[in-house]
Amino acid sequence: MKNVFMFVHAPCVKYLYTVYSHVIFLMLFSYVILCDFFPLYEFESDGCLPNTEKNSHSKRLLNNINKDSMLNLTINEDISSKFGLQQHNRPTISEIILTIWIYTLLCEGIRQLISMEVPSIYRKLGAYFTIFWNKLDVLAIFLFFIAFILRFLPMSQCFCAARIILALDLSIWYIRGLEIFSAVKRLGPKLVMIGEMAQDLKFFMLMLTVFLLAFGVPTYSLIFGVQKFSWHIPRVILNVAYWQVFGELEVLDDIEKNYEISGYVVFILLIAYMTVASVLLINLLIAMFSHTLDRLHADTDCIWKFQRYSLVCHHLTRPSLPPPLIIFSHIHRLMIYVFSRIFKRKWFYTKNIERKNREKFKIIINEMLTKKIEAIEDALGNEVYLFSLKIDRKQIDYQNDFNEERVYSSQEIILNKVKTLERQIQVIQHRQDDMFQYLQCLMNGMKKIGGDDIEIPKQCSIDCLL
Template identity: 30%
Template sequence: MHGVAVQHLKKQKSTGNDTPDTSAFATSGLQSQNSVGDYNSRPAWQPFLTFGAIDKVRGYGGRSSSTKSNSNGWDGNYSRLRKVGFFITAPFIIFRYDVISYLTFCALFTYMLLYEFRDEPSKLEYVLTFWLGTLALDEVRQIQGDPSPKLRKRIFAWLTGYWNIVDMVSIILFSIGIGLRHYQPTRDAARVFLALDLVVFLLRSLHIFSTSRHLGPKLIMIIRMFVDLIIFVCILVVFLLAYGISVEIILYPNTPRPFTVLLSIIERAYFQIFGELFLDDMGKDVICTTNITEQTLGMMPCPENTWFGMLALAFYLFLSNILLLNLLIAMLNFTFQAIQDNCDVLWKFQRLGLLQEYYSRPPLPPPFIILFQITDLMCYIWRKTFGKCCNGCSACQRTKSFKRQLDEDLNEEIATWESVKGQDFVIKARQKLRSEAIDVYKLTNDRFDKINQDLAAMKNYNLKHVDDRLSKIEDQLKVLMASSKGSQGQNGH
C-alpha cells in the first residue's frame, strides 16, 4: 500500500498537478472504516450466528475481499473457505465470541458455588478448573508475545494493563480456593476464596463495555477515580491513626492488651466517621474496671479525661466530615471533568488497545483455545530448535501484526502518505474558506439589494404621500380663496 502511495505521489509531481488525488488510497488499510469492517450497519446478533454476509467481510488489516489485486500480491478472488477464515479471525468476531465464553464461564462458576460445591469435586468443577487453566495459559501467551527481549520487561509491560492485574488476581484466588477445598478443615476458607474470586470475575466483565462509545470512558473514570480513592485513603489513614492513638493514650493509659488496643484504635476512629460515635464508652454509666487483672481477662478499662476525648472527637469529625470529604469530592470531580473533556480521544485509544489485543489472540475462545495453545507450543519448540518459524505458524503471524519501530523505507513511505493526506486536508480547508467567503459575499449583496429596494419603496411612498398632501393643501387654499372672495363681495355691496 505504501509503495502505491509513493508511486502515485511521484506521478502527480511529474505531471505538475498540485491537487493531490487520494483515489489511490480509497482501499487503504489505514482508513478506519476499512480496517474495522462494515459491522456497525448490521444487527448485533448477525456476526454470532451467520456467515451469510461473508462476501462483504474484510480480512486481516483491512484487506478487502472485493479488491481484485494490489501491490502486496493479495488476490481478491478468495475461496469461500478463505473468506470464512477472514471472518472468524477478525478482531471484532474474536471479541464477541470471547464475551460469550466469558459470560458462560461466570454463569457456570456461579452455579457451581451455589449448588455443586460439595465434599467431593464435581465434574463441573473439573471443567471450570480446566477452563481457567486455558485462561492462565493465554495470559502467558500475552507475556511471551511482547516484543521486548528480556522476560522482566515483558512481565512489567504486561502488568501495566489494569485488566491483566485483575486477571492475575482472579487466577491466584481460584488456585488458592481449589487447593484449599480438597482438605476438610480448610473447605470453608476455600468457599470464601472462591466467592471473592467470583466477585473479581464479575467485575472483570466490565471490560466488555470498553467497546461502547458511551460506557467506555466511564470505565476509565472508574479506574482513575479508584486511584484517587487510594490516594485519599492514604491521607485519611494519617488522620485516623493520629486521632485514634492520641485518644487511646489519654482515655485508656497503660492498657495490658496490645493487640486489642490496636484493633480498638482503628475500629473506633474509622466508624466514628460514619456516625458511630461510641459516646457510651466515655459516659459515667459504662461498665468498666480499673483492675489490671480483670482488664487482662477482657473487661473494658475505665476511661480517664473524658473531656479530652469529647474535644478530640469534635475536632476529628470536623476535619474528616468537612475538610477531607470535600477534598475527596473535589478530586473525583476534577478527574471526571478531565476525562469528560477528552472522552472521545480516550475511548479511541482504548478501542485501539482492544483491537491490538484481539488481533493477536487466537480465534477460538476458551476453553477451545487450548488447540491453538498446543500449536503455539509446538511452533515455539520449532523456533527454538531450528531458529525460524514453521510454515503456517499462527503465532508468528500474530506477533508480526503490529510494529513499534519502523525501518527507514517504510517510515519514508508513511511520511509520504501523510504528506498527501495533509495536502488534501489543506486544500479542502481552503476550499471551505473560499466557499464561505463566496457565501458571505452573496449574502452581503442580497442584503444591499434588499436595502436598495426598501429605500426605493420608501422614496416612492414618501413622494406619493407628499404629492397627496400638496394637492390637499392646494384644494384647501382654493376653497379659502373662494370663500374670501365671496366675503369681500358681500362687504362691497
C-alpha cells in the first residue's frame, strides 16, 4: 500500500495525469466551440458570421462559379446558420462540464497562490505573476467567465461577443499546452529560445510598423484618393502594406496601367519599401534570431535541467488527481486545514503536517550514495580548479602577447620621445650642478694654504636618473 501511495504522489505520475487531462480538456473545448455552443434565446440572424452580400471579394469568387454550385452554397450556408442559431433552454452538458472543469482550474490557481511561502499578499501576487504560465492561466480563466456571463444576456451582439471571446480563449489554452514540452530535453530549451526571440520580434515589429505606415498611408491616398472617414481604413492600409513583405504584390495590379504621375510615385514607393522591408529588415530579423540561438545553444543542458527541477518542484506540491477530479483533493485539503486549525483536532493536525512535509523537495540517501556523491564532487572540484588555472594562464599569456604585439600610434611615439628628451635634459642639468660643486671646492682649496685641505664632494649617481 505504501508503494502505491508513493507511486500516485510521484511528480512524474502527476505530470502525466496533467498532460492527459489537458489534452482531453482541449478536445472538449474545441468540440464545444465548434459544434455545441447554442444561444439561450431566439435570434433572427447571427452577427458573427460574415455577410456575403457586402463582401466584394466573395462576389468576385462567386462570379466564377456556376449557378448550380452557387445555389448549393447558399443552401449549405442557410442550413449552417440555422443550426447554429437553434435555441436551447439551458447550456448543453458538454458546456456545463467545461465550465466545471475551468472552475476547478481556478480553484487550483487560488491554492497555488495561497500556498506560496511569502509573508504578504502583495508579494505573493508578485511572485505568482512572475511565471509566464500563471499569467496565461489567469487571462484564459478571466476571458472564459466573461464569455460565460455574456452568453446569458438576451442580445445577439452579446452572444456573438461570447463566441469571439471563447475562440480567443481556446487559442490561449492551446498555447498554454506548450508547457508540456518543458519536460522533453530536446524541446524544453526551445521554449526559452522562443521567448527570447519573441523579445527580438517585439522590437523588430516596432521598426516594421514605421515602414508599413510610411508606405501604406501614401500609397492608399494616391490609389484611392480622398474617402469618407471610417474605422476600416487602417485595416485596408495594413492589408495593402503588410502582405507585400511576403510577396503578395496586389498594388502592382492597381497601378499596372496607371501611367500618371501618381502611378510612378506609387511604383517608386513600392520599390523602396520592398528593398527595405524584404531585404534589409527580414535579414536583420534573421540575424537577431541567429544571435539569440547561438547565445542560448551553449547553455541548453543547464536550461533543461533548471526546467526539469522547476517542473518537479511544481508537481510535487500539486494534488494527485488531475482536473476536473482535482476538486475532490481541494475539498479534502480544505477539511484537513479547517479541522486542524479551527477545531484543533490532533489527528487532522498530524495529517496536515505530513502533507506539508511530503510536498517539500528532499532527497533520501544512504551511506554508499553519500560516498559516491562526495567522490563525484571531489573529482568535479579538481577538474574545475584545473580548468580555472588553465583559463588564468591563457589570459595572462594573452595579455603579454597583446602588450608585446601592440602597435603604438603616432601620438604615443611622439609623447615617448618627448619624455626621453626631458629625462636627458635633467641628466645634463644634474651634471652641470656637479661640475659647479667641484669648481667651488677647488676655489676654496686654493684659498687655503695647503693642498690637502681641498674638499671633494660626494659623487652623485646618474644612472638612477636615466
